[in-house]
Amino acid sequence: MKIDRTFDLLENLRLNYQKSDILVAKREGHWVKFSSEDYIRNARNFAFGLLAMGFKKGDKIATVSNNRPEWNFVDMGMAMVGVVHVPVYPTIGDEEYKYILSHSDARMLIVSDLSAYKRLKPIAQKIGKLKHVFTFNFYENVPNWTEISEQGDNNKIKFRDKFEKVSSSIESDDLFTIIYTSGTTGMPKGVMLSHKNLLSNVRGVYDLYPLYDSDRILSFLPLCHVYERMVNYLFQWKGCSIYYAENLGTIAQNLSEIKASAFVTVPRVIERIYDKIVSKGEDLKGLKRLIFFWSLKLGEKYRTNGKHNFWYGLRLMAARKLVFSKWQKAFGGELRFVISGGAALQPRLSRLFFAAGIPLMEGYGMTETSPVIAANYLKEPDSLRIGSVGPVLKNIDVRIDGDGEILVKGPSVMQGYYKDTKTTAEVIDKNGWLHTGDIGTFEKEKFLKITDRKKEMFKTSSGKYIAPQSIENLFKESFFIEQVMVVGENEKFASALISPNFEYLHVWAHDHHIHFRDNQELVNHPKVQKLFQKEVDQYNKQLGKTEQIKRFRLVCEPWSSGSGELSPTLKLRRRVIYNKYAPLLREIYSYAPDEENRGSIKFNDI
Template sequence: MKNLLRTFDILPFVLNKYPQEVAIAGIEANNNNTWKRYSSQDFYDIVQYVSSGLLEMGFRQGDKIASITTNIPEWNFLDMGMSQLGIIHVAIYPNISQEEYKFILDHSDSKLVFVSDEAHHKKIKEIVEQSDKIKEVYVIHNTIKGIKQCSDLIELGKKNYAKNKNTIEAIKNKIDSEDILTIIYTSGTTGTPKGVMLSHKNIMSNVIATHTIQPLNHNHTEISFLPLCHIYERMLNYMSILKGISIYYIENLNAIVGSLQEIKPDGFHTVPRLLEMFYDKIIAKGKDTEGIRKKIFFWAIDIGLNFSFEQKRKLIYRLKHHIANRLVYSKIRKSLGNNLKIVISGGSSLQIRLQKLFWAIGIKVIEGYGLTETSPVISVNHANPPNFMFGTVGPTIDNVKIKISDDGEILVKGPNVMKGYYKNEEATAEIIDQDGWLHTGDIGTLINNKFLKITDRKKEIFKLSSGKYIAPQVLENKLKTSSLIEQAMILGENKKFTSALISPNFNYLHFWATKHKIHFSDNKDLIKKPEVIKKIQQEVQKINSELAIHEHIKRFKLVHDTWTSQSGELSPTLKLKRRIIFNKYRPLIQEIFSTEQFDSQHNFGNEDIET
């Protein structure tokens, strides 16, 4: 492992140690949606051809090339092919706005762009035509004549590989681990995206530190569906390749359930929202049963929600769990492919109850924490005690140090900390202090001086007019534990009380409304129904019972929109774009706070909770 200093060092290592018939695979849209599988040798060879092709096109070390793709195996060929030449890969989300595409492509100084298909080519066509920096665009999956294809580049490289082989090796030998590998632009939830410069050393230090934590190996298979342009999936992708795990890439999130059945993977990486969707479907299916079957189902779910390692040691709980496993959990595992062993969750806070349920079912869900600026992992739970604790993001990884500042902010130092923001020394100096500590902006605490627990974002914590602090993410995550609530944004800065905008889980709400014979024409009509308002109010009151008085959500408004990254309310990593949401619903928010009448305890009665 000591010789694995740069990302492209992974390829010869794994080819020698874990040669696989299926190293990576993806769906061929133009071939009846069949799987195109690449062996370890195929993978290695195509990467060499990409490097050779880029050399023929005149690209040199330090040049920037952008990619805008969905989750496809070809991303790996391009990424590794660029890195071998010292070309800096600017990996861009495939679902951002035109304004963001324009800014990133210009700011990054990209000379070439790879896009996955015609749809993405169409998105940037006008931007490229107006750019004096971008030379060409190549499409990976292309059926339009006149547009250059990625296969053309590979063929060019293959044709000239014998001539370029020694040059490629010479360039590889000159690339230092401190050289910039990639520029990844943050999702811009609070303003203009910033380009995070990460070196080979940054990312490889994370790969090496986490590969022993991941229990899967070359005998196992994973599916990959999170964007490879995001450092979370990207680093884990490198790590899975290093371990010889066969990876099947899924472009369409709607294909996940079908792929679980077909591929029967041993693991995958996800964000909490997908696990919440799985949970909602599991519960909805249980509610469709009747009589004794329904009682047994929810008894088993309750057993799972109360899972703990302490309980597991008790004979009575083990007996109950054994029965629940035979009658219910085994069927849930079967619906998820019957082979799933481990799920790594990151990107946002994971609900403890869901994590406990999946552990009880027999699927270990481990949660980690990090930032793009830290390549990304800072801490992560392991697959077993004593290095696992529910409700935390685990111990810090090897070679990374953390400390908690006086105001509760998590500070980080280690080889994973970025080189800086591209063309933005001022922003770099704001986040990395003179002693080399990166200020995460997250508030946290160490439990037992070992396990890191995240409580909120420093910049998002606000004060009510009473001077009491509100940590919005904590309350938002509690609201989202309800099957009826998909997203929520907490409000109340400098106001007398806490309130919320709530975007319901319309899939589940439609099911609930139909079951209760509530007729509606559309979502806008549905959220006005008194029965719906009352039901959501009950959910809010249930959450309020767990909160301090000043945290109580005294009023809320339902919105008929589903918040997504495509519609702009969420970032590509599914974080709230608070400024955009606030501006979009400004009249609704003003209505919430238009009257602030309090009783003697400054506490609203039930009649004051509104929609």
């Protein structure tokens, strides 16, 4: 059937995928299933409820929630009557909430639980247009989203003609959602996406991956992020069963429970999964430990084109039987592939997962392109290259500008930034090309490779350009390094702030009889400093002279979105990190406390 608007997916489910478990969530220790019929009924009732409350086409409703079937019910209900969905991250600060809820002109807010309700209700009360706050979870004397659905169910006959008129008037180019980019500096921008934007992207990836209506998908990346949201529609279009993870801490358990066929992720999650695998390997003794780490080293040499010599193939068979088979078993035994996006993936991790019989493929995109621009896949020969983000989707155009910037044109490119024509004009030129801000190149004239962010590249005092992301990604291959930020704009040399993998470092410290009261004392210990100097020296050998890290400082806390150093999509918030660690940066470059950095950040402005 023809699918031009997102809510057409519901009719596709009704006609082709009448399932008992199209959406599934874990409640009080049990997986609760919602059928295709449940989905359609709940979405329609919510749509009728909005009409009963006086909502009109073009009105905005914001949600702040974890992943859950109800998110889909209200998402599709809004779409049916032309109400614009503004999904917001549950992990941002109060100032960002205040800005987004006000800037988006939201008339209603739906939050997940009582904690979010108590936090956001006072903010909502100060915003004139925002009249209603509801919760998804049930609480006594707190407005619940089902009240809207019940109102709709009771008024179906009254609003039937209006519903049909409004629904049939919605076109593919109509505004469907506003997604506020997390932003690494300043307040976020509201990306306006139409039905056509998102569905064209679904079509672009539709045939790339083997997905069937018998598949079970685990969803854990936030649905408010365009990446998870787009694949959420892809899975529904294919009739897959979508299981929503309890939280990020239960991913491995949930994958095993549902025997997942596939999932999409960001590199940070893969890194954490790998760290846990390595930690278990560290606990092994004797021959088992030797075999475990031998298998890892072997896996890092895996070639996706299958061109290995006989001796490598023989050893890989042994490694898969002795070690890698346990990985597959831990994931439920039926995992066929994993797709990673949102940030650069370490090539060695991709090779390792391929060696383990679990294809881990990298893609690339941005909110402004709905989001996928390029992706690796296995369906065709020569459609995958580790270290690249894969071939460009067939329904968009990409070219590399004179300065190396990646430009994109096609049906998935956004309508613009909400209430910001000036910034829109800065990123979409008069010929319709979106300037991504990413620097890249084509390998073998087919595979797109991202080298860095245009705005994050910097120049040393000697005039040499440095691309920090590629260096940071290299150093994160170390078991001991969880996060790293490279600095040095207008300085004589590049340096780095390193946030250690404390879980791994604590084990190492115990094994080396290092006693410490806290992480501050640990990172300052001479043996730890010597360990990290050895790690830095090792990875510096793979870099050019100007790219090498000459000095580094260890920080005593992990970086996260909760503490502010990472965005909700787990990218470095460089300005925040500069601010937080100004004394360490002064120390690296030997500035006096009142002296300015000669680079782009002035410490006396911090």
